[in-house]
Amino acid sequence: MAKLVHPKRALSTNPLKSSAPLGAALAYLGIERSVPLFHGSQGCTAFAMVHLVRHFKEAVPLQTTAMNEVSTILGGADQIEEAIENLRKKSNPAFIGIASTALTETRGEDVPGELKEIVSRRTDFADTQIVYASTPDFDGGLQDGWAKAVEAIIDAMVPPSTERDPELRQVTLLCGSHLTPAEIEELVRMVRAFGLEPLVLPDISTSLDGHVSDDWSGTSQGGTPVARIPDVARSAFTLAIGEQMRKAAKLIEDRAMVPYRVFQSVTGLKPVDAFVRTLMGLSGMQDPPPSIKRDRSRLIDAALDAHFHTGGLKVAIGADPDLLFSLSNALTSMGAEIVTAVTTTQHSPVIERVAADEVILGDLGDFERSAKENGAQILLTHSHGRHAEHRLHVPLVRVGFPVFDRIGAQDACRVGYRGSRAFLYEIANTVQSIHHRARPEEFGAAPIAEEFEHVPHVASC
Amino acid sequence: MSDALKSKIQDVFNEPGCGTNAEKSERQRKKGCAKPLTPGAAAGGCAFDGAKIALQPIVDVAHLVHAPLACEGNGWDNRGAASSGSELYRTGFTTDLSELDIVMGYGEKKLFRAIKEVIEAHNPPAVFVYSTCVPSLIGDDINAVCKAATQKFGTPCVPVNAPGYVGSKNLGNKLAGEALLDGVIGSIEPEECTPYDVNIIGDYNLSGELWQVKPLFDKLGIRVLGSITGDARYRQVAMAHRAKVTMLVCSKALINLARKLDERYGIPYFEGSFYGISDTSQALRTMCAMLVEQGAEADLLDRCEQVIAEEETRVWKQLDAYRPRVAGKRVLLYTGGHKSWSVVSALQELGMEVIGTSVRKATDDDKGRVVKIMGDDKHMFENMAPKDMYRMLKDAGADVLMSGGRSQFVALKAKMPWVDVNQEKHEAYAGYMGMVDMVRAIDRAVNNPMWSELREPAPWETPLTETRVLPAITGSCPVTGVPAGVGRPVSLVPPMPPASSAPAPVTAFVSSATDFEDC
Numbered sequence: 001m002a003k004l005v006h007p008k009r010a011l012s013t014n015p016l017k018s019s020a021p022l023g024a025a026l027a028y029l030g031i032e033r034s035v036p037l038f039h040g041s042q043g044c045t046a047f048a049m050v051h052l053v054r055h056f057k058e059a060v061p062l063q064t065t066a067m068n069e070v071s072t073i074l075g076g077a078d079q080i081e082e083a084i085e086n087l088r089k090k091s092n093p094a095f096i097g098i099a100s101t102a103l104t105e106t107r108g109e110d111v112p113g114e115l116k117e118i119v120s121r122r123t124d125f126a127d128t129q130i131v132y133a134s135t136p137d138f139d140g141g142l143q144d145g146w147a148k149a150v151e152a153i154i155d156a157m158v159p160p161s162t163e164r165d166p167e168l169r170q171v172t173l174l175c176g177s178h179l180t181p182a183e184i185e186e187l188v189r190m191v192r193a194f195g196l197e198p199l200v201l202p203d204i205s206t207s208l209d210g211h212v213s214d215d216w217s218g219t220s221q222g223g224t225p226v227a228r229i230p231d232v233a234r235s236a237f238t239l240a241i242g243e244q245m246r247k248a249a250k251l252i253e254d255r256a257m258v259p260y261r262v263f264q265s266v267t268g269l270k271p272v273d274a275f276v277r278t279l280m281g282l283s284g285m286q287d288p289p290p291s292i293k294r295d296r297s298r299l300i301d302a303a304l305d306a307h308f309h310t311g312g313l314k315v316a317i318g319a320d321p322d323l324l325f326s327l328s329n330a331l332t333s334m335g336a337e338i339v340t341a342v343t344t345t346q347h348s349p350v351i352e353r354v355a356a357d358e359v360i361l362g363d364l365g366d367f368e369r370s371a372k373e374n375g376a377q378i379l380l381t382h383s384h385g386r387h388a389e390h391r392l393h394v395p396l397v398r399v400g401f402p403v404f405d406r407i408g409a410q411d412a413c414r415v416g417y418r419g420s421r422a423f424l425y426e427i428a429n430t431v432q433s434i435h436h437r438a439r440p441e442e443f444g445a446a447p448i449a450e451e452f453e454h455v456p457h458v459a460s461c
Numbered sequence: 462m463s464d465a466l467k468s469k470i471q472d473v474f475n476e477p478g479c480g481t482n483a484e485k486s487e488r489q490r491k492k493g494c495a496k497p498l499t500p501g502a503a504a505g506g507c508a509f510d511g512a513k514i515a516l517q518p519i520v521d522v523a524h525l526v527h528a529p530l531a532c533e534g535n536g537w538d539n540r541g542a543a544s545s546g547s548e549l550y551r552t553g554f555t556t557d558l559s560e561l562d563i564v565m566g567y568g569e570k571k572l573f574r575a576i577k578e579v580i581e582a583h584n585p586p587a588v589f590v591y592s593t594c595v596p597s598l599i600g601d602d603i604n605a606v607c608k609a610a611t612q613k614f615g616t617p618c619v620p621v622n623a624p625g626y627v628g629s630k631n632l633g634n635k636l637a638g639e640a641l642l643d644g645v646i647g648s649i650e651p652e653e654c655t656p657y658d659v660n661i662i663g664d665y666n667l668s669g670e671l672w673q674v675k676p677l678f679d680k681l682g683i684r685v686l687g688s689i690t691g692d693a694r695y696r697q698v699a700m701a702h703r704a705k706v707t708m709l710v711c712s713k714a715l716i717n718l719a720r721k722l723d724e725r726y727g728i729p730y731f732e733g734s735f736y737g738i739s740d741t742s743q744a745l746r747t748m749c750a751m752l753v754e755q756g757a758e759a760d761l762l763d764r765c766e767q768v769i770a771e772e773e774t775r776v777w778k779q780l781d782a783y784r785p786r787v788a789g790k791r792v793l794l795y796t797g798g799h800k801s802w803s804v805v806s807a808l809q810e811l812g813m814e815v816i817g818t819s820v821r822k823a824t825d826d827d828k829g830r831v832v833k834i835m836g837d838d839k840h841m842f843e844n845m846a847p848k849d850m851y852r853m854l855k856d857a858g859a860d861v862l863m864s865g866g867r868s869q870f871v872a873l874k875a876k877m878p879w880v881d882v883n884q885e886k887h888e889a890y891a892g893y894m895g896m897v898d899m900v901r902a903i904d905r906a907v908n909n910p911m912w913s914e915l916r917e918p919a920p921w922e923t924p925l926t927e928t929r930v931l932p933a934i935t936g937s938c939p940v941t942g943v944p945a946g947v948g949r950p951v952s953l954v955p956p957m958p959p960a961s962s963a964p965a966p967v968t969a970f971v972s973s974a975t976d977f978e979d980c
Contacts, residue, residue, distance in 0.1 A: 168931050195934060273920045277920040280920060280925060284929035284930060288920075288921050304874075304876070311905040311911075312905045335910060335911055438672070440545045442672070443676060445672040445676050446676075448692065451696070453546065454547075454585070454695060
């Protein structure tokens with residue numbers, strides 16, 4: 001059981017955290033034909049957009065209410081209205097997701113109230129769904145912003161119902177921010193293998209999976225169709241992936257009495273077993289499809305081959321709580337030791353379940369210092385960990401967001417039996433890539449006498 | 462087989478230093494000691510493999526294999542013998558004989574050219590030329606080629622005549638020893654000799670095992686003059702005839718070399734092991750005693766006892782930390798030779814239970830020690846078929862298997878921890894410090910939380926408590942669009958769309974009201 005530690009310092013060195021509005025934007029991008037809109041100054045959007053583009057290597061539609069000095073002081077309702085109008089004209093989005101920023105939150109705007117007024121007055125906006133989430137940059141990290149956006153979507157679009165009339169084959173898959181498009185795809189594949197139809201929310205696996213479409217579009221190019229979102233009320237069950245999705249799942253239950261289960265991790269043998277067991281129960285299938293059973297036995301074999309490299313491995317990991325928990329849990333179950341755990345936000349009960357003595361609420365500066373002090377042999381964090389990698393001469397496995405110095409970040413899959421297998425291979429191979437050549441000095445042995453060494457003469461042939 | 466090789470093999474088989482051989486009758490001895498190999502049921506390497514293994518850890522030599530590709534191509538760089546200097550021994554050199562070379566008899570010429578090229582490129586202190594089945598069969602004379610090349614290039618070229626078909630890996634080891642005696646040992650004189658010079662034969666310095674022991678020699682002022690063959694230099698092997706004592710580590714493989722060093726140069730030898738604590742101490746004691754007999758100062762004995770006492774105290778202190786983690790664990794040992802008993806006592810002292818040990822390749826003496834340590838011979842077995850071993854491990858007759866790579870997967874597939882104690886291992890387990898590493902490896906293997914997870918039943922092995930019947934699948938497949946309950950229609954490949962005509966020429970640019978950066 002880990003203790004959450006707040007370092008006593010004012011200076012943050014090399015941030016680990018990405019901001020909450022960015023997380024909200026990412027969640028909004030998992031809705032079909034959407035445009036996320038930041039209610040803030042231009043820069044808030046520009047930085048976030050560059051971050052997203054560098055990670056996904058895609059054009060990302062992200063807009064701003066472009067608050068200026070005057071509108072900041074007098075109120076930004078006009079800016080919001082104008083932004084919506086312009087966005088509708090330019091890209092005709094089906095969905096606009098608004099995320100507040102530190103600027104507008106500090107001013108203290110009543111955006112929900114103003115938005116209500118705008119929507120009721122502007123009947124011409126009716127065919128665009130507008131959702132607002134309060135995501136000040138100064139509270140929480142990427143996964144908090146994501147969770148708030150998902151909650152806002154459900155709050156705005158799932159109607160309360162008093163009667164249960166479920167589609168028994170439909171399940172809602174609430175995806176946390178730590179899942180990559182390939183990971184959502186893998187979970188979808190598993191759910192479908194049991195004859196169930198997943199309704200994914202939000203679904204970045206069809207919008208940010210990195211594909212070329214036939215036409216240019218100023219909105220997201222895939223994602224959960226807006227018309228389908230109210231249907232989560234009719235699902236037989238809600239599968240929430242990541243502790244961050246608990247509130248959203250609870251909200252659906254409150255609204256429409258849909259039972260739910262939160263999966264804090266779907267990486268590693270036991271967590272995936274639990275997921276599969278739930279699918280078995282939902283589908284009434286005692287005998288899962290052959291592909292599932294085969295994948296499990298292959299994961300076991302991978303674990304056997306990988307444990308030689310993971311046993312006793314000292315790991316430093318820095319990530320948002322849900323990712324931190326699922327990856328570190330998979331590694332400790334393979335005999336690894338988490339010597340350094342750094343996370344970004346305190347709003348998560350999984351932190352104390354991390355198998356480390358302490359989890360630092362900190363930055364990559366803390367990460368590097370602790371990894372060095374504790375003799376970490378492998379680093380897991382996002383691309384900015386490369387500086388620590390170079391200075392400590394310890395290999396880095398890129399996980400989380402952003403991964404900007406490698407391509408195909410959206411294709412990394414570390415969930416399900418298949419993804420867990422790939423993850424174990426990834427770790428074991430990274431360990432092996434550092435070739436250790438034994439030297440006599442390591443054992444305290446004197447080097448060989450010079451007399452014995454061959455002095456090459458000039459070849460006489 | 463050439464007459465020279467035949468008589469060499471005969472000579473090697475007649476090994477008076479070998480206890481088993483000495484007890485045989487004259488007729489049996491003539492037959493040789495190699496057990497006939499059973500077609501369809503043989504495992505292990507050939508004579509060439511044995512020769513290469515024995516000599517390859519001489520690190521600065523170019524090891525040139527005269528053969529079609531398989532002999533070197535399938536076998537190079539697969540052992541963990543560590544070097545503190547040259548990496549040339551890890552480089553795979555072969556003549557890669559082709560069909561044409563064999564049919565037309567180009568083998569010798571190609572070999573000569575290959576020797577020339579390897580000397581030009583790497584300038585090694587020597588080239589070891591290995592003969593293999595095909596060149597021996599077609600009559601390539603590698604001795605003659607080596608002789609000519611040595612004369613022409615000035616770099617010693619040493620023929621190693623151990624083609625695969627002549628016998629087992631063990632025989633190959635011995636033939637390699639003969640090659641050194643004939644072509645290398647005694648060819649260079651050391652600058653100075655001391656009464657503390659020793660030869661170590663048969664330690665391959667796997668992952669640095671020699672270096673785990675060397676600090677002990679350093680402390681006692683003992684110099685490893687001739688190292689055959691861990692982290693060895695060519696010059697060391699060539700000077701081996703000036704050492705005062707030879708220690709033979711892997712007892713049977715190179716005994717002919719040790720004996721002949723005694724006969725030719727008067728260097729006495731003893732067999733010892735650096736596996737296990739008491740063995741390491743015993744080896745040090747014997748070595749020091751023999752050195753004193755050979756003229757070293759008598760105080761060496763006292764210093765030796767002091768070092769042993771210090772080291773043993775220290776290692777037991779380190780091992781005590783692991784005692785609670787490994788005590789009570791049941792170990793199945795499957796190695797052979799002296800390892801069948803040398804680690805047993807240390808494991809027992811840590812509270813582990815050795816439930817069985819294989820005595821393959823072990824001498825009567827080895828077997829006697831097993832009985833002595835384990836109380837009776839019930840725990841001793843020769844071989845165990847993989848099937849039986851799997852069953853035994855699967856039924857949890859043991860907590861951990863310690864063996865070589867060949868039985869690795871028998872253990873793993875039975876979801877049983879496994880520790881590598883043979884030559885392919887990646888950790889060094891020699892001497893006092895090696896014992897700590899070995900126990901640490903056992904701890905890491907048996908206490909990995911993975912095992913309990915792996916052994917738990919799969920989700921579908923426990924019955925569902927409530928049954929649920931879902932309605933039939935309706936709608937259509939989300940991927941193909943095929944409606945439920947309908948067989949997938951055979952789809953024809955749609956015709957290619959007509960190639961589009963030339964793109965419309967750009968006539969005018971429309972300026973956007975917003976900056977592109979804003980979109």
